[in-house]
Amino acid sequence: MNWPLGNIETLLSLLLFIGVLGIFLLWIYCERQDNVRLCLHWKRSAFLCHRCRHIYEAMRLPKSRDGAPCPRCGTENTPLRF
């Protein structure tokens, strides 16, 4: 019997192709939707608390000037710039 999906290499290639195609379509969808939460446009930034000197990381939008609250004391801090 000569079935086109008979051997494992063909099946794995097809699955890999479907996976790559899925990621590509998701990327296109994200670019068009501009959905910041879904599309991981959030960036991790480092913060230094000016009150308790605790260094921590938090997620924020790349161009926003918003701060993030310190997990220890709750003080709002601006991101560190390098």
Ligand SMILES: [Zn+2]
């Ligand atoms: Zn603090």
